[in-house]
Amino acid sequence: MNRHYSIEIVNRVSELNRIFEMITKFSLENSLSRDCDYNLNLILEEYLLNLIKYGYKDGRKDIIVVNIELSIDGMRIKVTDSADSFDIRNAEDYDSEMKLEDRRVGGIGIKLIKALVKRIDYEKMGENNIATFICSK
Amino acid sequence: MSEFFTNLKENGTVNIVELGGYLDAHTAPQLENVFSDLIKSKRFNVVVNFEQLNYISSAGLGVFMAFIETMRENSGDIKLAAMKPNVYNIFDLLGFPLLYEIFNSENEAIDKFIKQ
Numbered sequence: 001m002n003r004h005y006s007i008e009i010v011n012r013v014s015e016l017n018r019i020f021e022m023i024t025k026f027s028l029e030n031s032l033s034r035d036c037d038y039n040l041n042l043i044l045e046e047y048l049l050n051l052i053k054y055g056y057k058d059g060r061k062d063i064i065v066v067n068i069e070l071s072i073d074g075m076r077i078k079v080t081d082s083a084d085s086f087d088i089r090n091a092e093d094y095d096s097e098m099k100l101e102d103r104r105v106g107g108i109g110i111k112l113i114k115a116l117v118k119r120i121d122y123e124k125m126g127e128n129n130i131a132t133f134i135c136s137k
Numbered sequence: 138m139s140e141f142f143t144n145l146k147e148n149g150t151v152n153i154v155e156l157g158g159y160l161d162a163h164t165a166p167q168l169e170n171v172f173s174d175l176i177k178s179k180r181f182n183v184v185v186n187f188e189q190l191n192y193i194s195s196a197g198l199g200v201f202m203a204f205i206e207t208m209r210e211n212s213g214d215i216k217l218a219a220m221k222p223n224v225y226n227i228f229d230l231l232g233f234p235l236l237y238e239i240f241n242s243e244n245e246a247i248d249k250f251i252k253q
Binding site for chain 1: 159161162163192194195196198199223227230231
């Protein structure tokens with residue numbers, strides 16, 4: 001059993017597959033439930049996709065570091081990057097009360113992340129953004 | 138992760154899209170192509186069978202949002218069927234059961250088209 005995993009990826013969408021492979025391994029080694037495995041995939045796909053698509057307007061290359069850690073009271077996911085500042089806690093999410101014709105795709109991922117985690121922390125340290133998500137295991 | 142796949146079947150005027158595996162940012166374009174082809178061939182009554190789908194993210198959900206209005210404007214619909222609980226949960230979190238008809242089985246969804 002390894003209760004802590006860390007991986008570095010380049011800020012390219014194609015790199016997400018490496019994250020999924022790590023989650024599969026992490027879930028198996030720690031006997032995580034199917035729901036927990038699902039949520040872990042979803043939180044990281046949504047956050048990283050948003051980061052990679054919108055966080056590098058100048059197209060620069062970056063290394064994103066993802067840490068996952070299990071503790072007694074839950075799971076901590078930490079993402080460190082040097083993208084443009086983005087505090088997901090203040091991001092506008094999708095309005096699920098809207099009529100179909102008024103709905104737009106934007107914000108769905110943010111809404112899902114906020115629904116699946118217990119807490120989100122964000123801090124800016126120098127050039128780095130550090131986002132931490134706490135969720136149930 | 139299990140490979141994503143789609144399989145298209147017909148039952149009278151109803152087109153059934155079977156989904157399997159993981160529907161995410163990488164695989165959503167494959168489903169977009171399926172819906173685009175259905176619209177090009179003027180087939181607007183669609184049942185999506187989720188029975189073998191293990192995962193959906195916002196990229197996958199976006200495909201259903203992108204095509205539902207076109208189907209309905211042409212007197213058709215996209216009806217959803219046979220979701221696993223964790224997949225249904227994602228639709229539910231976003232209030233989609235108010236916008237899409239979701240059935241326990243493919244046959245129930247087909248019957249709804251036939252009775253309309």
